[in-house]
Amino acid sequence: MHDIRAIREDPAAFDTGLQKRGLGPQSAGLLQLDEARRGRVTEAQALQTRRNEASKEIGKAKTARDEATAQALMAEVAGIKDRMATLENEADEAGRALDEALAALPNIPATDVPEGEDEHANVELKRWGNPRTFDFAPKDHADLGPALGLDFEGGALISGARFTALRGQMARLHRALGQYMLDVQSAANGYEETAPPLLVRDEAMFGTGQLPKFAEDLFRTTDGHWLIPTAEVSLTNLVREQILAEDDLPKRLTALTPCFRSEAGAAGRDTRGLIRQHQFEKVELVAIAAPECSDEEHERMTRAAEGILEALELPYRRMLLCAGDMGFTARKTFDLEVWLPAQNTFREISSCSNCGDFQARRMDARYRPADAKGTAFVHTLNGSGLAVGRALVAVIENYQQADGSVTVPEVLKPYMGGLDVLRPK
Structure with a gap:
């Protein structure tokens, strides 16, 4: 199994290592899946922060008897909840695809391993x-x-x-x-x-x-x-x-x-x-x-x-x-x-x-x-x-x-x- 962090840091070295195995470049596809997963996780975290803020604002609105604001905030929280569920599913799906792609690739040869096909x-x-x-x-x-x-x-x-x-x-x-x-x-x-x-x-x-x-x-x-x-x-x-x-x-x-x-x-x-x-x-x-x-x-x-x-x-x-x-x-x-x-x-x-x-x-x-x-x-x-x-x-x-x-x-x-x-x- 490969370390996606190492691939992020030096994708060219990763592709060069796999080239010794007779494989074409793989880093671009892996990083695309990684970015899709990380992007959805980041968005979900931002939404969670906003959800926490909105929940506090709902309490304040109710205390101030501002029912209209409270209802608007509750609708926003419900929408955030639905979006977060979608993002979590998409992040899980991208993560599984990334893990499967990484698991299918062979180990990178050591530097002193000679090149050759057979x-x-x-x-x-x-x-x-x-x-x-x-x-x-x-x-x-x-x-x-x-x-x-x-x-x-x-x-x-x-x-x-x-x-x-x-x-x-x-x-x-x-x-x-x-x-x-x-x-x-x-x-x-x-x-x-x-x-x-x-x-x-x-x-x-x-x-x-x-x-x-x-x-x-x-x-x-x-x-x-x-x-x-x-x-x-x-x-x-x-x-x-x-x-x-x-x-x-x-x-x-x-x-x-x-x-x-x-x-x-x-x-x-x-x-x-x-x-x-x-x-x-x-x-x-x-x-x-x-x-x-x-x-x-x-x-x-x-x-x-x-x-x-x-x-x-x-x-x-x-x-x-x-x-x-x-x-x-x-x-x-x-x-x-x-x-x-x-x-x-x-x-x-x-x-x-x-x-x-x-x-x-x-x-x-x-x-x-x-x-x-x-x-x-x-x-x-x-x-x-x-x-x-x-x-x-x-x-x-x-x-x-x-x-x-x-x-x-x-x-x-x-x-x-x-x-x-x-x-x-």
Whole structure:
């Protein structure tokens, strides 16, 4: 959500920021709605002042037995009352239109975010690890997985496309990945483990920016709840409508949850395998920070996600997303892309975003600075630490052997109950 006061003060800067997103000028239309709302409020306030004055004059006229003046003043008050009701309705209508227009616009990119329309303009910042050299042709996880317990047919039979059942040793490896990530993020990296609701109300989805623009990407229940597409929704909204003490910041939260996405805009993409599913698990990282600390917190969060990939010894690269490829609520995003041998390329496994005060304004989440009067909006950040299904894909492909087996990464062995190799059946 954008601050209309900031738009009033510098409409050109606002339009320039949106231009990086590929949008045309928006400030003129927003300011027109703002002026309409403010003009009616100002007129209503002036009428209220006159109404109070006239009411006093009515009393004086009656005391002086000047019935004609009293009646004229009473008629004036009645007219003012009707006009005020009209103005209030018009102000409310203009206010709703302004709020809807502001809510439909994405966050303004940070100044160091590169311009560009899509992923081709993203900037590679670093690489870690060297892709393994195979002495055989590595298989895609979708071909390797069924013999190891990836039951694509069973998942599709009971739920349809983009659902998969994991069985036996594959289910164990999937659980091991999720538990390992959660343990590291909570115990080593200081994020508070949380078990949040998986069903949320409209205002929660609005707060983190999924509504109203991305409703088609979500699943909704018959009673009006939404299944979370990411634990970011639940975790970030835990501070909605609150005023936090500065000493309580930063708040760092993590959760391992199922996530549900309709993938409405992904028809035909990654239809094989686990890369793009309607239901998947993810370890989410959320931070609530003071504005001056959010850039530092963004780097800390990204390193927390990178640490998992390094511990699993999976080659990856960090990308700085261009303005056209960032999510709706982000002002700056780092994507982590893991190496997949069968595709001979890097694929996204984590996005870590600094949203500035964009979500906080939608949630009315504030803090009270220790050295200043009043309150200010917090900054919110979120990232994957990591997506469990995609991490499973990366492990399967990078640790596969010529006989179709998969070696278990060293850090996962304590979670595998003595199993150190997944063998085809």
